[in-house]
Every structure is written in C-alpha cells, then in structure tokens.
Amino acid sequence: MSDMMRVSSNPHIRSKVTTDKIMLCVVLALLPATIFGVWNFGLHALWQVLLTIAACVAAEAVYELIMKKKLTVLDFSAVVTGLLLGLNMPPAAPLWVGPFGGVFAIVVVKMLFGGLGANFMNPALGARCFLVISFPAIMTNFNCDAYSGATPLAQIKAGETVNIFNMVMGRTGGTIGETSMVAIVAGACFLILLGIIDLKIPASYIVTFVIFYGLFSGHGFDPYYISAQLAGGGLMLGAFFMATDYVTRPVTKIGQIVFGIILGLLTGIFRVFGASGEGVSYAIIIGNLLVPLITRFTAPKAFGEGGERI
Amino acid sequence: MGKLTFTGGIHPYDGKDLSKDKPICDILPGEELVYPLSQHIGAPATPIVAKGDTVLRGQKIAEASGFVSSNIFSTVSGTVKSIEPRRVVTGDMVSCIIITNDGLYNEVNYDAYDEIDVDNLSKEDIIQRIKEAGIVGMGGAGFPTHVKLSPKEPDKIEYCIANCAECEPYLTSDYRRMIENPEMLIEGLKCVLRLFDNAKGILAVEDNKPDCIELLKKLTKDEPRILVKALKTKYPQGSERQLIFATTKRAINSKMLPADVGCVVNNVDTLCAIYNAVWNGKPLMERIVTVTGDAIAEPKNYRVHIGMSYKELIDAAGGFVKDPAKIISGGPMMGFALFNTDVPTTKTASALLALTKDEASKYEPTPCINCGMCLEVCPGRVMPKVLAECAEHADYEKFEKMGGLECCECGCCSYICPAKRHLTQSIKSARKIVLANKKKAGK
Ligand code: SF4
Numbered sequence: 016m017s018d019m020m021r022v023s024s025n026p027h028i029r030s031k032v033t034t035d036k037i038m039l040c041v042v043l044a045l046l047p048a049t050i051f052g053v054w055n056f057g058l059h060a061l062w063q064v065l066l067t068i069a070a071c072v073a074a075e076a077v078y079e080l081i082m083k084k085k086l087t088v089l090d091f092s093a094v095v096t097g098l099l100l101g102l103n104m105p106p107a108a109p110l111w112v113g114p115f116g117g118v119f120a121i122v123v124v125k126m127l128f129g130g131l132g133a134n135f136m137n138p139a140l141g142a143r144c145f146l147v148i149s150f151p152a153i154m155t156n157f158n159c160d161a162y163s164g165a166t167p168l169a170q171i172k173a174g175e176t177v178n179i180f181n182m183v184m185g186r187t188g189g190t191i192g193e194t195s196m197v198a199i200v201a202g203a204c205f206l207i208l209l210g211i212i213d214l215k216i217p218a219s220y221i222v223t224f225v226i227f228y229g230l231f232s233g234h235g236f237d238p239y240y241i242s243a244q245l246a247g248g249g250l251m252l253g254a255f256f257m258a259t260d261y262v263t264r265p266v267t268k269i270g271q272i273v274f275g276i277i278l279g280l281l282t283g284i285f286r287v288f289g290a291s292g293e294g295v296s297y298a299i300i301i302g303n304l305l306v307p308l309i310t311r312f313t314a315p316k317a318f319g320e321g322g323e324r325i
Numbered sequence: 326m327g328k329l330t331f332t333g334g335i336h337p338y339d340g341k342d343l344s345k346d347k348p349i350c351d352i353l354p355g356e357e358l359v360y361p362l363s364q365h366i367g368a369p370a371t372p373i374v375a376k377g378d379t380v381l382r383g384q385k386i387a388e389a390s391g392f393v394s395s396n397i398f399s400t401v402s403g404t405v406k407s408i409e410p411r412r413v414v415t416g417d418m419v420s421c422i423i424i425t426n427d428g429l430y431n432e433v434n435y436d437a438y439d440e441i442d443v444d445n446l447s448k449e450d451i452i453q454r455i456k457e458a459g460i461v462g463m464g465g466a467g468f469p470t471h472v473k474l475s476p477k478e479p480d481k482i483e484y485c486i487a488n489c490a491e492c493e494p495y496l497t498s499d500y501r502r503m504i505e506n507p508e509m510l511i512e513g514l515k516c517v518l519r520l521f522d523n524a525k526g527i528l529a530v531e532d533n534k535p536d537c538i539e540l541l542k543k544l545t546k547d548e549p550r551i552l553v554k555a556l557k558t559k560y561p562q563g564s565e566r567q568l569i570f571a572t573t574k575r576a577i578n579s580k581m582l583p584a585d586v587g588c589v590v591n592n593v594d595t596l597c598a599i600y601n602a603v604w605n606g607k608p609l610m611e612r613i614v615t616v617t618g619d620a621i622a623e624p625k626n627y628r629v630h631i632g633m634s635y636k637e638l639i640d641a642a643g644g645f646v647k648d649p650a651k652i653i654s655g656g657p658m659m660g661f662a663l664f665n666t667d668v669p670t671t672k673t674a675s676a677l678l679a680l681t682k683d684e685a686s687k688y689e690p691t692p693c694i695n696c697g698m699c700l701e702v703c704p705g706r707v708m709p710k711v712l713a714e715c716a717e718h719a720d721y722e723k724f725e726k727m728g729g730l731e732c733c734e735c736g737c738c739s740y741i742c743p744a745k746r747h748l749t750q751s752i753k754s755a756r757k758i759v760l761a762n763k764k765k766a767g768k
C-alpha cells in the first residue's frame with residue numbers, strides 16, 4: 016500500500032446506474048415496437064431502422080473526431096436517437112432518407128448545441144420535422160406493400176370507419192414504430208418498472224388530450240373515437256418515449272405535469288382543428304421550446320422553506 | 326399511517342453486516358497520542374499544559390476559549406512531548422498536543438462526583454458538568470453540546486430527540502452502543518430531559534434495527550416521558566433537519582436552529598458521554614469507532630481512547646486483506662477520505678472505513694442528461710443539478726437564490742447521478758465561498 020491515499024470529496028460511493036445503462040434500457044424498451052414494426056411492414060423497415068441508427072452513431076463519432084472531442088458514442092444516446100427516428104419513418108421511404116435525417120439529428124440538433132444534455136429539442140423529432148418539411152412527398156406517403164391508402168387517423172378525419180382492434184394491436188398503416196399501442200405500452204411498462212420514466216408526463220398528456228378531444232372534436236367522449244385517437248398517429252410513442260426524453264422535458268415534478276398538459280392541449284388543437292390529424296411531433300417540439308420557461312417557474316421550494324412535503 | 330420519514334433520500338448498500346455483530350472491544354493506544362486543539366465547531370481550545378509536563382488520564386490539557394468551544398482531556402497518563410501542527414482527518418494541519426503514553430493509565434480523581442446526589446443536581450450543574458467534560462456532538466458535526474443544551478427559552482423545548490438512526494452505511498458504533506449499553510443511553514437522555522421541563526424524549530431508531538427498537542421499548546416502558554419511534558430506513562434519516570421532520574413533522578431551514586421548533590437533538594454516543602459526565606464526573610475520553618470495509622481483515626467496533634491514531638486501529642483489526650483504494654474517516658456518504666492513516670481519532674470519529682474500490686473516481690463525469698434523479702433524492706429539496714451549474718460558473722448570487730445554502734452536503738445527489746457528476750463536491754465548495762463571503766460582509 017502506498018503512503019499517500021487518493022482523496023476526494025464525499026460521497027465515496029456511487030450507485031450502479033449510469034447514463035449508458037439508462038440509454039440501453041430505452042433501446043430495449045423500444046424493441047417490442049421495433050420488432051412489431053418489422054413484422055408488420057417487412058424487411059425494408061428493418062433496413063431503414065438499422066441504417067438510421069448506424070448513421071446517427073457514425074455521425075456522432077465522426078463529429079467528435081473532427082472536433083477533437085471525447086468520444087461519447089458508447090453512451091448509447093445516439094442509438095436511441097437513431098432508433099426513435101427510424102421508428103418515425105414511413106415504412107416505404109427510400110433507404111437514404113432515414114440516415115440523412117439521422118445525420119441532421121446528431122450534427123445539427125444535438126452536437127451543434129453542445130452534445131448530449133445541451134440540446135433543447137429532441138433530436139429524433141427535430142430531424143423528423145426537418146424531413147417532413149424537406150421531403151413532404153416521401154414523409155407523408157404511408158403506402159407500402161402491406162397497407163395502402165391513408166393512415167387510420169386520416170381515414171377518420173375523412174369520415175371513414177376504422178377497425179379499432181387492429182389499431183390497438185398495430186395492424187394498420189403508419190410509421191414503422193408507431194402503430195402498435197400494445198408493443199409500445201409494453202416497452203414503456205418496462206421503463207416505468209425500472210424507474211427510468213414515470214407516468215407524470217404520459218398520463219397528464221394523455222388525460223389532457225382525451226378531455227380536449229372529448230370537448231371539442233364534436234364526437235364527445237365516444238370510446239370508439241377516443242381509442243382510435245389514442246392508438247393512432249404516434250401518440251403512444253410520443254407520450255411514452257419522446258415527451259419523456261430527459262434532456263428536453265422539464266426536470267421538476269410540477270413542471271412535468273404542466274408539460275404533459277401543454278402537449279395534450281397542443282395535440283388536441285392540431286388534431287381537431289388542424290389539417291393532418293396527427294400533430295404529436297409538432298406538439299412535442301413546441302413543448303420542448305417551452306421547457307426552460309416551465310422549469311424556471313416550477314423550481315421547487317427548499318426543505319424548511321415550505322418544500323419539505325411534496 | 327405511513328412510516329416516519331422525509332422526502333428524498335437513497336438506499337445505498339449498507340455494509341453493516343460486516344461489523345454489526347461484533348461486540349465493542351477495548352483497545353489500548355500506542356506510544357504517542359495526538360489531540361487536535363480544534364476537534365469541534367467553534368474556537369480552538371487553548372492548551373494549559375506545556376512541553377515536558379506530566380499528565381494523568383482524565384486531566385484537562387486544553388481549555389475552551391469562549392462559550393462555543395470545548396475542553397480537551399488527556400486519555401492516557403504520560404508526558405507532553407510537544408505542541409505542534411499535525412495533519413488531521415480533513416487533511417488540514419492543525420495545532421495538536423502530543424502526549425507520550427507511559428502505559429500506566431494513572432487517572433485523576435474524578436472530583437468524587439458519586440458522593441453528590443445526582444438527583445438533586447440543578448439544571449445549571451448538569452450543563453456545567455457537560456461543559457466541563459468537553460462533550461461535543463459526536464455524530465460528526467462536533468458542535469459543543471452545552472451550547473446546544475442552552476437555548477434561549479428552555480421552556481419551549483418540547484422534544485429531546487436521541488438520534489439513533491445511524492443512517493450512514495457501514496457504521497455500527499451506535500448500534501452496538503444501543504445493544505450493549507442501552508441504560509447509559511436512556512440515562513443520558515434523562516439527564517437532558519431534566520433540563521427541559523416541558524419536553525418529551527424520543528429515541529428515534531431506523532427500522533433496520535428492530536432488536537434495538539424492542540430493547541429500548543422494553544427498557545423505557547415505565548418512563549412516561551420517553552418514547553421510542555421507528556423511522557423508515559433511508560439515508561440521510563439521521564441528518565438533524567430530516568430527523569426532526571420525520572419525528573415531529575416540523576421543518577427548519579438552514580438559518581434556523583432545532584430549538585426554534587422546540588427540538589434538541591443528540592446522538593447516541595453523545596448521550597452516553599453525557600451520562601458519564603453527569604453521573605461519574607468523567608470527561609469525554611472514549612468513543613466507539615467502527616473499523617470496517619472490505620479491505621479490513623476483521624471488521625470490529627472498538628472503544629477507542631480519543632487521540633490514538635487510525636493506523637493503530639487498522640493494525641488491531643488485522644490490517645488489510647486487500648489493498649485499499651480509499652480510506653475514509655466516517656461513513657462513505659459524508660466521511661473524509663484520508664491521505665494516510667497516521668492521523669488521530671477525535672471526538673467526532675465514528676468510523677474508519679477502508680474500501681477496495683474507489684467508486685468516486687471509477688467513473689468519469691459525463692454531461693448531465695437532465696434525468697432529475699438528483700432532485701428526487703435531495704433531502705434539502707433543492708435542484709442539485711442547477712446548483713452545481715451555478716457553482717461551476719461561479720454564479721454565487723443565483724446559487725444562493727436557488728437555495729444553495731439549504732444543502733446539507735449529504736451526498737445523495739452525487740451518489741445517484743447516472744452521469745456521475747461531482748454535484749456534492751461543487752455545491753460544497755460554492756457553499757464554503759458563499760458562507761465565507763457572508764461572514765466577511767457581516768463583520
Ligand atoms: S444538494 Fe446537498 S442536500 Fe441535496 S442531495 Fe446534494 S448534497 Fe444532499
């Protein structure tokens with residue numbers, strides 16, 4: 016033993032939970048939705064997802080090499096971004112579109128703002144919106160081998176009827192990973208059980224949306240419409256996996272509930288009054304922009320200053 | 326009804342099994358004992374012996390200099406070798422009295438206190454004895470106990486809480502005290518209760534020590550003024566403000582004193598020392614130190630002569646079985662990492678912990694991912710992530726505005742952070758600067 020020991024400030028022990036473990040769990044939690052998507056839409060979907068992930072990881076590594084920064088690709092956060100973006104792609108999009116968006120997500124939305132933790136917008140969603148604006152024809156074309164025609168929500172908007180059971184299971188058109196409510200919620204339960212995410216944002220989001228939709232859609236609280244709205248248009252994927260993204264949500268408890276309510280209202284407005292009937296991505300992105308404000312106004316009170324009970 | 330607890334906190338691996346069933350054993354010090362003049366909060370004591378003087382065990386060697394200060398006693402008989410700066414657990418050089426042990430342990434006459442009827446002691450006498458005995462908070466802070474026990478309005482004290490939580494992982498010294506000397510603890514608490522006519526005594530024990538709870542309940546069943554309360558096991562349940570909240574639902578901020586909400590808190594070893602001072606007239610000379618950790622051959626609980634070195638404790642516990650990566654005075658959450666083991670034990674030394682893994686330096690800090698876990702566990706209910714950012718940017722105004730001073734430096738945030746950021750460390754240094762600036766401005 017050496018004479019001089021290493022010293023450092025307290026505490027001297029650390030929990031085993033690390034950033035990369037959390038990110039890996041998120042990847043695992045997205046697997047049911049991914050596998051379902053591939054099964055639902057075919058191998059082309061799988062290639063899209065894999066290439067998008069690869070592009071994100073590579074973009075991060077190359078950026079960090081060029082900028083001579085510490086390599087952080089091993090923290091799995093780029094994998095999560097790539098996977099989320101991949102799941103948000105239309106099943107029949109050309110194979111270059113996803114990776115292109117992935118590079119945008121990493122370089123523009125994430126790294127230029129300072130890398131993990133410093134981005135103010137969810138990179139996958141930012142990239143998706145970028146793609147929708149740049150390639151509207153590709154990004155809104157949900158025709159593929161398995162399904163043709165409009166997505167269920169567009170059908171409802173047009174007054175057609177849809178099969179709710181298929182929607183809940185995910186046997187419908189849509190983006191690769193958004194269709195199956197069952198698979199998404201199963202993955203989300205895994206994260207909730209591990210304590211990685213909790214229900215504050217998803218629940219306040221969904222409840223607010225349902226109330227808003229019930230009041231303003233003209234369909235009232237008809238279970239048929241409500242379940243179709245919940246199962247379709249990526250609401251579940253958005254509420255459980257994108258709105259809960261640590262970096263771009265408020266960090267305070269009350270802030271998270273406020274955030275969920277805002278997302279619910281925005282999604283409601285977009286779906287009821289907007290043209291497209293989807294709107295989850297836009298709602299979350301706008302919500303992301305409001306986060307600094309929400310956090311500022313919901314800073315907790317300290318112990319002994321009234322904040323000891325929450 | 327929910328269990329008595331506070332909001333936040335963590336559940337680290339508690340490591341208590343290593344030493345919890347090891348009875349307290351005595352250990353004799355080696356040749357040289359070192360007594361830092363500052364081992365309490367407040368002014369350092371003033372030496373009243375000089376080089377070459379012979380001293381007896383129990384002889385006062387340094388005197389409190391002011392009200393918030395504390396006497397220091399020799400724990401062996403021998404000669405004063407020198408008074409010189411030595412390194413102490415915090416890593417600082419502190420003026421110390423060095424005494425060469427003659428191995429005879431000749432004691433002073435303890436003023437024949439036993440001839441006085443303890444039951445007829447006045448309140449002033451009790452406080453005087455506690456003050457004379459050099460008793461300070463032995464849980465870690467080292468605040469002079471006689472100051473704590475002299476609030477402005479003693480009649481308004483409603484609860485005298487015995488802090489038996491021992492929430493720090495690995496520590497078992499209080500546990501052993503409760504199992505082996507529960508009467509001392511209870512008598513000590515009764516001495517404190519005599520100072521406060523309107524107070525109830527609460528023995529607050531974490532519920533991972535059901536045997537203590539049962540034992541204390543049994544022994545206090547005929548004591549109408551003493552209650553035993555079981556607390557949820559959670560770190561930092563034994564932190565003063567959290568403990569007061571858990572037992573009484575009263576919350577104080579950093580600017581308040583427990584007495585402001587009618588509470589006085591003392592830890593187990595302190596109460597035992599109070600008993601010894603009041604009943605036996607003995608000054609504070611010993612304390613229980615847990616020597617443990619996965620690097621230690623035989624983890625044990627020792628009754629230690631204050632002033633002996635940590636190195637002797639490690640040797641007594643069989644030395645190291647594995648190379649330690651870190652040696653800590655105190656618990657793993659709030660203790661001090663030691664440069665080397667040649668530092669003296671003090672009145673506040675609760676444990677010596679030798680770990681083979683240094684988890685604090687095992688992980689490199691990575692960017693904050695805003696997960697919010699630090700907020701969730703922070704018992705101070707502040708935003709560690711934001712405070713650490715303020716600290717790193719030297720924005721002390723915002724630091725204070727965001728409640729930086731309400732942090733009790735418990736370490737929960739650094740423990741839980743998945744990005745392994747050194748939150749507590751940053752916040753701690755900022756607090757030091759802010760408090761120092763305040764002091765300057767106040768003067
Ligand atoms: S900010 Fe202070 S009180 Fe809060 S968890 Fe960190 S060290 Fe503990």
Ligand code: SF4
Nearest residue numbers: 693694696697699742
């Ligand atoms: S626990 Fe660490 S990563 Fe999470 S919010 Fe706090 S500082 Fe950031």
